[in-house]
Amino acid sequence: MKSIEELEAIRKKTLDEISLRSNKDGVRIVVGMATCGIAAGARPVMTTFLEELKKRGISNVSVTMTGCIGVCRLEPIVDVIHPDGSKVTYVKMNPEKAAQIVAEHIVNGRVCTKYTIEQEL
Amino acid sequence: MQDISLHLLDIIQNSISANSTLINISINADKFNNTLKIIIADNGRGMSEELLNQVRSPFITTRKSRRFGLGIPLFEDSTVFSGGSLTINSQLNLGTIVEAIYKIDHIDRIPLGDIGNTITLLLSSEDNVEISLKLICNEKVFEFDTFKIKRDFNDISFKNIEVINWIQGYINEGSKMVFGGVLNEIN
Numbered sequence: 097m098k099s100i101e102e103l104e105a106i107r108k109k110t111l112d113e114i115s116l117r118s119n120k121d122g123v124r125i126v127v128g129m130a131t132c133g134i135a136a137g138a139r140p141v142m143t144t145f146l147e148e149l150k151k152r153g154i155s156n157v158s159v160t161m162t163g164c165i166g167v168c169r170l171e172p173i174v175d176v177i178h179p180d181g182s183k184v185t186y187v188k189m190n191p192e193k194a195a196q197i198v199a200e201h202i203v204n205g206r207v208c209t210k211y212t213i214e215q216e217l
Numbered sequence: 218m219q220d221i222s223l224h225l226l227d228i229i230q231n232s233i234s235a236n237s238t239l240i241n242i243s244i245n246a247d248k249f250n251n252t253l254k255i256i257i258a259d260n261g262r263g264m265s266e267e268l269l270n271q272v273r274s275p276f277i278t279t280r281k282s283r284r285f286g287l288g289i290p291l292f293e294d295s296t297v298f299s300g301g302s303l304t305i306n307s308q309l310n311l312g313t314i315v316e317a318i319y320k321i322d323h324i325d326r327i328p329l330g331d332i333g334n335t336i337t338l339l340l341s342s343e344d345n346v347e348i349s350l351k352l353i354c355n356e357k358v359f360e361f362d363t364f365k366i367k368r369d370f371n372d373i374s375f376k377n378i379e380v381i382n383w384i385q386g387y388i389n390e391g392s393k394m395v396f397g398g399v400l401n402e403i404n
Contacts, residue, residue: 097390097394098383098386098387098390100366100369100387102383103366103370103373103380103383103384103387104370106379106380106383107370107371107372107373107380109379110374110377110379110380111372129226129230129338129342130227130230130288131227131286131287131288131291132287134218134223134226134227135218135223135291139223139226139334139335139338142338143334143338146341146378146381147378149378150378150379158376159341159342160341160342161230161338161342163230163234
């Protein structure tokens with residue numbers, strides 16, 4: 097059984113690191129996590145984003161959840177919002193696509209156009 | 218929804234939208250009475266009696282983007298399918314208490330699911346909410362309280378993935394310790 101004291105060691109270790117999502121000027125990833133999103137599998141998508149960002153040591157990207165965006169049939173939906181306010185909306189997400197979006201969009205700056213909402217309209 | 222932890226993730230967001238700052242979650246399995254009781258109590262803005270009377274209807278929501286809300290109806294259905302029930306008490310400006318009861322050994326009871334993941338995703342996304350979680354099974358108890366953690370571990374960041382991974386594992390170990398052998402999906 098883990099003991100709560102172990103948290104102290106992790107805290108000390110992580111104090112020196114920049115918090116994963118401390119940078120307010122960075123890219124924001126927003127996952128739709130209302131009833132529709134959760135039922136469609138948004139939770140593993142959010143978990144994958146967190147894991148992939150950590151794996152790649154990316155610290156200036158925030159991952160948060162939001163409510164229903166209004167197009168439930170396309171859930172899970174993820175918005176990637178750039179510091180300049182421009183936004184890319186990805187739809188029908190799954191963990192594999194999330195990993196790909198981190199690699200392509202977040203790291204290399206290339207929008208994964210085949211997963212964006214424009215493909216569905 | 219495939220498991221109880223997903224319903225929790227959904228319902229707790231109602232508490233957050235209601236501006237709660239404190240959310241108490243208790244999950245209590247009683248093997249002698251064969252009941253699994255989940256209580257979510259918040260200190261949010263609460264509901265008027267009128268809204269409270271309608272809130273189980275799928276055609277009621279406070280959201281403006283659509284005319285229906287399925288979170289509570291789905292949660293209620295999942296309890297009723299297992300021979301249980303869902304009750305909601307609320308007082309305007311004081312808060313809301315949602316109580317879901319499942320029959321533990323009913324074939325249609327959905328599994329508990331990844332409670333640790335539900336809690337950590339909420340923690341990493343919401344800064345201004347304190348969450349207290351209590352897992353109880355007869356004489357066994359496991360507690361996790363963000364208020365105490367923040368008090369005991371200065372400057373701890375719930376946005377750091379190592380911290381949240383550890384907390385997720387900690388909660389799930391607690392769940393195994395408390396519910397192992399009683400809820401058949403946890404052994």
